[in-house]
Each structure stands twice: as C-alpha cells, then as structure tokens.
Amino acid sequence: MKKLEKSTKMDHIGYDIRGPVTDMADKMLAEGIDILKLNTGNPAPFGFNAPDSLMEKFTQSVRSAQGYCDSRGLMDARLAIADYCKSKGIPDVTVKDIFTGNGVSELISLATQALLNSGDEVLVPSPDYPLWTAAITLAGGTAVHYLCDEKSEWNPDIDDMRSKITSKTRAVVIINPNNPTGALYPKEVLLEITDLAREHDLVVFSDEIYDRLVMDDLEHFSTAALAPDLFTVTFNGLSKSHMIAGFRVGWMCISGDKEQAKGYIEGLNMLASMRLCSNVPAQTIIPIALKHYNSADPLIKPGGRIYEQREFITKAINDIPGLSAVKPKAAFYIFPKIDIERFGIHDDEQFAVDFLHEHHILFTHGGGFHWEKPDHFRLVYLPCLEDLAVLGGRMESFLKSYRQS
Ligand code: PLP
Numbered sequence: 001m002k003k004l005e006k007s008t009k010m011d012h013i014g015y016d017i018r019g020p021v022t023d024m025a026d027k028m029l030a031e032g033i034d035i036l037k038l039n040t041g042n043p044a045p046f047g048f049n050a051p052d053s054l055m056e057k058f059t060q061s062v063r064s065a066q067g068y069c070d071s072r073g074l075m076d077a078r079l080a081i082a083d084y085c086k087s088k089g090i091p092d093v094t095v096k097d098i099f100t101g102n103g104v105s106e107l108i109s110l111a112t113q114a115l116l117n118s119g120d121e122v123l124v125p126s127p128d129y130p131l132w133t134a135a136i137t138l139a140g141g142t143a144v145h146y147l148c149d150e151k152s153e154w155n156p157d158i159d160d161m162r163s164k165i166t167s168k169t170r171a172v173v174i175i176n177p178n179n180p181t182g183a184l185y186p187k188e189v190l191l192e193i194t195d196l197a198r199e200h201d202l203v204v205f206s207d208e209i210y211d212r213l214v215m216d217d218l219e220h221f222s223t224a225a226l227a228p229d230l231f232t233v234t235f236n237g238l239s240k241s242h243m244i245a246g247f248r249v250g251w252m253c254i255s256g257d258k259e260q261a262k263g264y265i266e267g268l269n270m271l272a273s274m275r276l277c278s279n280v281p282a283q284t285i286i287p288i289a290l291k292h293y294n295s296a297d298p299l300i301k302p303g304g305r306i307y308e309q310r311e312f313i314t315k316a317i318n319d320i321p322g323l324s325a326v327k328p329k330a331a332f333y334i335f336p337k338i339d340i341e342r343f344g345i346h347d348d349e350q351f352a353v354d355f356l357h358e359h360h361i362l363f364t365h366g367g368g369f370h371w372e373k374p375d376h377f378r379l380v381y382l383p384c385l386e387d388l389a390v391l392g393g394r395m396e397s398f399l400k401s402y403r404q405s
Pocket of ligand 1: 102103129179207245249250
C-alpha cells in the first residue's frame with residue numbers, strides 16, 4: 001500500500017476547530033489533566049438534558065424503528081417537520097421537500113455536494129460556522145467570505161456581500177441565529193440578502209438550527225418565509241433546541257421555485273438514497289419533540305440557565321480590561337474582541353494554546369471561524385455560573401501579564 005502520511009483529499013480542507021489547540025487538549029487529557037472544554041456547543045456535558053417524559057415516550061417509539069426508512073426520512077417525522085415549517089411561515093413545504101439527516105452536519109455536506117461544480121463560489125459569513133467552508137471546499141467549490149460587522153451587532157455587511165458576487169457565485173449561506181456571534185438578524189437585513197440572491201440567481205442556504213434559542217422576546221424570521229419565491233434550503237434540528245446533540249437529528253427543507261431547481265432536487269434525492277437513510281431510531285423522537293416539547297422557554301427567559309449565563313458572561317467579559325463583547329441575542333456563544341495592541345497579540349491560536357496550557361480551559365480562536373484578524377475568540381457559555389466565574393477570574397489574571405513575543 002502507498003504511504004498515507006497525508007490525506008490526499010483532506011489536505012487542503014481547513015477545519016481549525018480541530019488543530020494545534022485541540023491536539024494539545026487531547027495530550028493534556030491523556031496525561032490526566034482535567035480540562036474545561038468550551039470549544040463545542042454540546043449541551044449535555046453541562047447538565048442540559050431533554051425532559052424525562054420526552055425520553056420515556058422516545059424509548060417506547062424506538063421499538064418500531066428497526067429497519068431502513070424512506071431515504072428522505074420517516075413519514076411521521078417529515079409530517080411533523082412540515083407542520084413546523086408551516087408554523088414558521090415557510091411556504092409550500094410538503095413531505096417530499098424534507099430530508100432528515102444525521103444532524104444538520106450531514107445535510108450541509110449533502111446540500112453542497114449536490115450543488116457545486118469545481119470552481120463554483122458560495123458566499124459564507126466571516127466569522128462562520130466552519131463546517132460550511134469545509135463542506136464547500138470538499139465539494140469542489142470555493143467559499144468566499146462576506147463580513148459580518150461587529151459594530152452593527154454582527155449583522156452581515158450587505159455592501160461587502162455584494163462586492164464579492166461574481167459570475168461564479170452559486171449560493172449564499174446565512175447562519176441565523178448565528179454561531180459564533182450569537183447575532184439574530186432583523187427582517188430588513190434578511191430582505192436585503194434575499195434581494196441580492198434574487199438579483200444574482202443564487203440558491204439560499206439558511207442554517208436556522210438555533211431558531212428556538214432566541215432571548216429577550218425577540219422574533220426569529222425564517223429567510224424562506226420572507227422570500228417565498230426564492231429557492232431556499234432551510235436547515236434545522238434538535239441538537240440544540242432539545243439538547244440532544246448526540247442523537248444526530250437534523251433536517252433540511254426546500255421551498256420557493258422548485259421547478260427551476262429540478263435537477264438539483266434530483267441530485268439531493270440521489271445523495272440521500274446513497275446513504276440509504278438517516279438514523280431511524282433517532283428520527284422517532286422528532287414528532288414527539290416538535291409537537292409536545294417545542295419550547296426552550298424555561299432556559300432562555302430570565303431565571304433560565306442560558307439567559308442567566310448569557311447575562312453573566314457578557315458582563316464578565318466586558319469588565320476585563322482589554323476585552324469587549326457584543327451581547328448575544330440567541331444560541332449559547334459569545335465572540336469577544338481582544339485589544340491586540342495592548343497584549344501584543346499577533347497569533348490568536350497561540351493565545352488559545354497559552355491560555356489552555358496555563359489555565360486548563362479550552363476555547364476556539366477566531367481564526368477557527370475564518371475570521372482574519374487575530375483579535376477574537378469564541379466562548380461557549382454552557383457551563384454553570386460558578387464555572388463561568390472561574391473562567392472570568394482566570395482570564396482576567398492571565399491577561400494582566402500576557403504579552404506575545
Ligand atoms: N449549524 C450550526 C450553525 C451549528 O452551530 C451546528 C453545531 O454546532 C450545526 C449546524 C450542526 O449541528 P448538528 O449536526 O448537531 O445538527
């Protein structure tokens with residue numbers, strides 16, 4: 001066999017959520033060092049669980065799930081998803097337009113693979129959820145990053161987006177609510193993006209996995225509902241809203257001008273069939289979860305854990321000299337800015353490594369989200385208040401003397 005020192009296919013795919021920082025964390029763990037892992041949005045290890053009654057109903061339903069199902073997903077699951085789409089105002093979504101997946105992650109790969117030819121460009125936010133960029137690259141396309149503007153509550157910069165459209169641009173990715181910034185886009189911003197998509201004939205990929213984790217009584221607008229004519233693929237799932245990331249339950253639904261997208265839809269169906277179907281036992285939770293347990297209100301209202309942890313971390317970060325952060329409106333991430341002049345920082349990955357080494361807390365540097373300047377990092381604020389207080393204290397004392405050489 002030829003040596004496989006490098007993966008020929010994966011070599012050019014950047015996915016910095018893995019990399020030197022996580023490698024070092026793995027090494028420390030292997031040495032028996034305890035690490036607080038704030039690098040992935042995985043609610044369960046932080047004591048977030050689905051309600052017991054939901055799990056009891058699930059264990060009953062799972063018995064009937066031993067064979068493959070339709071490659072698009074279980075009928076009951078897709079009926080429940082179609083109802084959910086309707087409740088969000090997404091027009092004309094029938095069971096034929098819905099695909100379940102092993103998490104949204106699988107569907108991001110599927111949707112990009114079916115669309116892209118070599119050299120095709122896709123507009124992706126910066127900062128991004130990096131799987132989008134990796135999947136586009138793996139599918140042979142090129143991710144072109146448009147700026148989200150911290151000064152404007154991390155909303156997409158429409159002029160920047162417009163300036164990046166070329167004759168090769170095929171699609172635009174919208175992540176709303178946003179990971180890593182916690183932004184929630186106003187209707188007007190979404191309408192400006194859909195106007196651009198219409199003008200340039202772009203497919204819209206709208207990743208809305210955090211749509212039920214919106215705070216302060218703000219409203220989430222589904223992109224597809226605002227532009228019923230536009231061909232849109234909307235992604236959602238139960239990993240975050242129902243805190244069952246390990247179940248790997250996600251879906252995508254297509255809406256808008258499906259007639260014009262016939263070939264693409266055929267491709268989606270072919271790719272979905274090639275992996276037979278997504279995990280069937282896990283899909284049986286979808287109808288129960290969406291019909292009877294579809295509210296994260298106890299967590300996101302005042303007094304709820306996510307809400308209170310958001311309040312705490314925002315203040316803690318902004319109280320540390322040299323750090324600042326826009327208050328997140330949704331999800332459970334914050335993307336603080338570092339005054340890099342003050343600390344002489346030129347390498348944000350090194351900053352994350354140094355903090356991990358000294359304080360045994362793992363977070364992802366801004367570059368991991370295709371943010372160009374070394375002046376940001378992302379924290380997952382899922383830990384309880386006591387742990388967040390420890391984090392704040394350690395960060396403050398670390399920065400008192402931190403200087404990069
Ligand atoms: N999209 C975004 C914006 C995410 O933050 C995540 C996970 O963190 C995913 C998609 C993937 O979610 P899953 O594969 O668990 O459904």
